[in-house]
Amino acid sequence: MQPLTLFGPFDDLMTVEVAGQPLVVYVVLGLVVLNMITRALAHRTHVRQAEDGPEAISHSPLHAASTVLLILGSFYFLTLEHHAGIVLSTLVVGLFLTDFFEFESRRVEARRGIELERPKGAITASVLVLAYAAYLSLFFLIAPAWNAVV
Numbered sequence: 001m002q003p004l005t006l007f008g009p010f011d012d013l014m015t016v017e018v019a020g021q022p023l024v025v026y027v028v029l030g031l032v033v034l035n036m037i038t039r040a041l042a043h044r045t046h047v048r049q050a051e052d053g054p055e056a057i058s059h060s061p062l063h064a065a066s067t068v069l070l071i072l073g074s075f076y077f078l079t080l081e082h083h084a085g086i087v088l089s090t091l092v093v094g095l096f097l098t099d100f101f102e103f104e105s106r107r108v109e110a111r112r113g114i115e116l117e118r119p120k121g122a123i124t125a126s127v128l129v130l131a132y133a134a135y136l137s138l139f140f141l142i143a144p145a146w147n148a149v150v
Contacts, residue, residue: 038063054110
């Protein structure tokens with residue numbers, strides 16, 4: 001019996017096994033890394049924009065797009081792997097919320113005229129998402145040593 005596919009050909013592409021994991025796991029790992037890079041670029045842009053005043057600070061379209069893709073990717077992974085998907089989706093939604101509040105705090109810092117800090121909360125949240133996505137996708141690298149201990 002063939003498993004139920006919600007997204008047709010997209011399911012066929014994303015469920016291809018690579019090193020024992022579906023391809024979507026590696027796509028999500030790449031999206032996490034992309035999101036971290038766009039966060040760094042957005043912060044640099046915010047620092048430059050803060051010199052023009054607090055109202056000049058705007059959302060980075062590239063970072064917003066990478067965040068939306070990361071959310072969609074984690075929700076799609078949830079349809080394939082329920083336990084790992086719910087953990088990853090929870091971490092990604094937490095990252096989204098942290099990003100939202102970090103952006104607002106950058107605007108407050110600009111209004112107060114103080115130097116803009118790095119988005120520490122969002123960086124921490126993205127490291128947690130990266131760690132879990134790397135665990136899911138790259139576990140095959142440490143599996144022999146892990147299985148010997150456990």
